[in-house]
Amino acid sequence: MTSSIFVRSKLHCATACQAQEWCNSFFYNDVIKTCVPQWLVHVSPNDAVMTPGWIYFRVTSASCPKFGSASSNESYVIDRVSVTCYRVVTSPKLTWLASRDACTNNNERLTVLEPVEKARFIQFFLNTNTAFFGFTGSFAVGASRPQAVWNTSWPASGPDFIWVNGQAVNYDATATFWYVNRPNNAQNKDNVVGLKTNKNFTWEDLGESEERVYICERAYYPGN
Known part of the structure; x- marks a missing residue:
C-alpha cells in the first residue's frame, strides 16, 4: 500500500485519487476519515490486507490479468495515461534474454519506456513504492x-540500442532518464539497458548475463 492521507469524506478520497495519474483505486475508512490510494486494481477487496472499517473502491473500470495475490508487488499496476499494465517480476531473477522470453511467454513484453510518459510513470512508481525499497543492482x-x-564497439553514429518493439531508443527524448555519462558501453560489453536501484532508477547500459529483476508490460482495454 501507499501512504495514507486524512480526508473529509469518501468523495474527497476519490477526488484525491483521480487527481493522481498513478492512482487506480483506494481504501477508505469513514470512522477515522483516512484514505489509502492504490497503484493496483485489486480483483476483490479480499486480495489486500484489510481490517474492519475499511472499504475498497476503484476509480477506473479498466483491469489487467491477475498473477497471484493482487496485494503482491508482482501484480499488474495500471498506467491510465499510456494505457499499459506493468508487472515487476522480483523472483526468479533472470538474464536479459530469459526475462525477455518469460514476458513473451505470458503474452507480454519487456517494458518499452517510450514515449517518455511511460518512463516517467515507471520511475515514479518504483521510487515511491516501498515494496521496491532495499533492492540492489538494476531492473531489466x-x-x-x-x-x-x-x-563490440559502437558504430560511428553512436549508441545503437533498440526496444523490443523494434523502435530505436531516442536519446534526445530520454536524456534526463539516463544516469550520468550513460550509456558508455564499458569495455564494449554493455549490451542491454536497466534501471539503477541505487540511483533513483535512472537508466544505465549493462551486460546481459547477470540475473535481474525485470519489468513486463501489456496493453489494457478500458472497461474490460
Whole structure:
C-alpha cells in the first residue's frame, strides 16, 4: 500500500485519487476519515490486507490479468495515461534474454519506456513504492543492442540500442532518464539497458548475463 492521507469524506478520497495519474483505486475508512490510494486494481477487496472499517473502491473500470495475490508487488499496476499494465517480476531473477522470453511467454513484453510518459510513470512508481525499497543492482527493461553486435564497439553514429518493439531508443527524448555519462558501453560489453536501484532508477547500459529483476508490460482495454 501507499501512504495514507486524512480526508473529509469518501468523495474527497476519490477526488484525491483521480487527481493522481498513478492512482487506480483506494481504501477508505469513514470512522477515522483516512484514505489509502492504490497503484493496483485489486480483483476483490479480499486480495489486500484489510481490517474492519475499511472499504475498497476503484476509480477506473479498466483491469489487467491477475498473477497471484493482487496485494503482491508482482501484480499488474495500471498506467491510465499510456494505457499499459506493468508487472515487476522480483523472483526468479533472470538474464536479459530469459526475462525477455518469460514476458513473451505470458503474452507480454519487456517494458518499452517510450514515449517518455511511460518512463516517467515507471520511475515514479518504483521510487515511491516501498515494496521496491532495499533492492540492489538494476531492473531489466526491454532495450538492447542488436544481438549480432553484442560485445563490440559502437558504430560511428553512436549508441545503437533498440526496444523490443523494434523502435530505436531516442536519446534526445530520454536524456534526463539516463544516469550520468550513460550509456558508455564499458569495455564494449554493455549490451542491454536497466534501471539503477541505487540511483533513483535512472537508466544505465549493462551486460546481459547477470540475473535481474525485470519489468513486463501489456496493453489494457478500458472497461474490460
